Structure formats: C-alpha cells, structure tokens
Amino acid sequence: EILMTQSPATLSVSPGERATLSCRASQSVSSNLAWYQQKPGQAPRLLIYGAFSRAAGIPDRFSGSGSGTEFTLTISSLQSEDFAVYYCQQYDNWPPYTFGQGTKLEIK
Amino acid sequence: EMQLVESGGGLIQPGGSLRLSCAASGLTVSTNYMNWVRQAPGKGLEWVSIIHRGGSTYYADSVKGRFTISRDNSKNTLYLQMNSLTAEDTALYYCARGFYGMNVWGQGTTVTVSS
Numbered sequence: 001e002i003l004m005t006q007s008p009a010t011l012s013v014s015p016g017e018r019a020t021l022s023c024r025a026s027q028s029v030s031s032n033l034a035w036y037q038q039k040p041g042q043a044p045r046l047l048i049y050g051a052f053s054r055a056a057g058i059p060d061r062f063s064g065s066g067s068g069t070e071f072t073l074t075i076s077s078l079q080s081e082d083f084a085v086y087y088c089q090q091y092d093n094w095p096p097y098t099f100g101q102g103t104k105l106e107i108k
Numbered sequence: 109e110m111q112l113v114e115s116g117g118g119l120i121q122p123g124g125s126l127r128l129s130c131a132a133s134g135l136t137v138s139t140n141y142m143n144w145v146r147q148a149p150g151k152g153l154e155w156v157s158i159i160h161r162g163g164s165t166y167y168a169d170s171v172k173g174r175f176t177i178s179r180d181n182s183k184n185t186l187y188l189q190m191n192s193l194t195a196e197d198t199a200l201y202y203c204a205r206g207f208y209g210m211n212v213w214g215q216g217t218t219v220t221v222s223s
Contacts, residue, residue, distance in 0.1 A: 001169075034209035036153075043202055043216060044145075044153065049209030056211070087153055091208060095166040097143075097155040 002026050002093050006086075006100035012108040015078050021103045023071040023088035032092035035064055035073045038102075039084045047086075048073065075105075083107050110134035110212045112186075112203050117217030124193050128217055130186040130203030138181040141207035144188045146199035147216075156201070157188065170196070193221045 003026035013019045023033070031051040036044040046055040048064035051071060061076045075082055088100040116128040128144070130137075144156040157167045157177040165177050176189040186203050198221045204210035 032208070036210075038153075043213035044204075044210070045213070046206070046209045046211040049211075055209065089153070089155075089209075095155075095158070096168045097158075099153040099155065102152045 001096060002029060002090050002098050004088055004090055004098050004100035006088055006103045008103060009101070010104045010106060012106050013078055014108045015080060017078055017108075019075040019078055019082075019105055021073040021075075021086050021105070023066075023073070023100050025069045025071075025090055027093070028068045029090040029092035031067045032090060033064075033066070033071050034089045034091065035062075036087045036089065037082075037084045038087065044087065078105075080107075110205070112205070112212060112214035114201065114203055114214045114217035117201065117219045119220045119222065120193055121223050122194055122221055124221070125189070125191045126193065126219060128188040128190065128201055128203075128219070130188075130214055132184045132186065132205075135205060135212065137179050137184050137186050140205050142177075142179065142186045143204045143206070143210060144175075144177060144186075145202045145204055145210070146197075146219075147202070148196075148199045151199075154199075158207075159186070160207075190219070193219075195221050197221050 005024045033051045035048040038044045052064040085102045111133045143158045174192045200216040202216045205212040
C-alpha cells in the first residue's frame, strides 16, 4: 500500500498571499495524483488530476506540480473561499487508492 | 447536472448490517467507475470500494469480506452492503464517480455503529 504524507498539517497564510502544500508518496505514483478541497460540512471537490491538470471549473490560481514521489499544490493569491482542508490522493497503485492525511489551510 | 444522493445510513449495533444506496442523476452508474469513500468523525478520507464499468470490484483491506459494492442499472443506483459492522466503521459515507480523480461526489450518509 502506498502511503501518502502531506505537509504541513496546518498552514497559516494571509489572504492575497501564496500557499504551497506538499504531498509525498512512499513510492513512485508517476503523475497519477489528485488534489481535493474540502470545506466544513461539504463533500470533497476535485481540484487537480494527473498531478497538474485542473478539473472543470477550477480557477487558475490553483496549480499542481510534481511527479514520482513529490507533489505540490500551489494556490496563488488566496481568496477567503480557499481556506479549507486539502487532500492528495494517488491512483497509480491500487487497490487501495490512498489519501494523504490532509493539510488545513487557515487564515493568518 | 450530475448528482449523487446517498441514503441508508443510521445507527446500528455492532455486528449488524446496513445497506447504503447512492442514486445517480445526470450520469449513468453502469458506464462509470463508482466509489465509496468514508470519513470518520474529525478524520481524513478513506477509500472503501470501487466498481469498474465492466463490473469488477475492489475493496480496502479494512472492509474486505464484510462489505459488498454493487449496482442496479435499471435504477441507476450504487449500493454498499455492509455486514459485521464495528465501531471503526462509524463514518460519513460518500459515493463518488471517477477513476483518474473523483469528480462527482454526493453529500454523504452517516453510519454510526454503537450499542
């Protein structure tokens, strides 16, 4: 089973600034990685798939990068609606599909 | 608009069984990869099971042998039969479409296993 590790657990950033979230896989997942956003009381929302492709309707301030074992989700110029929990998920080596433990992005 | 609506959750005693349903609209369950994902209270996301378009099914080790994923094409509905439930199965259960990232999610149904 591939272990996904996200860092940091909590990230405090001011609105308008850039946020950089990291995700590391215990072995290579190629580019088979997705990012999700989850707000309190809501279902997760797909942001990025294939490590860097934005899902439909996702603003271009969200960008993904990386391959192999190291991945990054960057949110440029944070908006108030971006403060949420973010999860990475690999779909390269399955079952199981595995999620990271999440990064909580909070307002500084 | 694509929509998934889960139902069937509730309070169940340890060792009991429950069947969750996920009714789809705007998409066809039988032609999509359909998943169940759960989230324990205050915890992260855990993938539970998937049924492929061709009907193949896969499970997380934590539920293998106890849970069964299925679909009813005539009702365009996904199911999760859960047996031998334990407190560790207490969670919000989501159904979600997708293989290369899950891009349609329901709002979830809550399962609480407690005596």
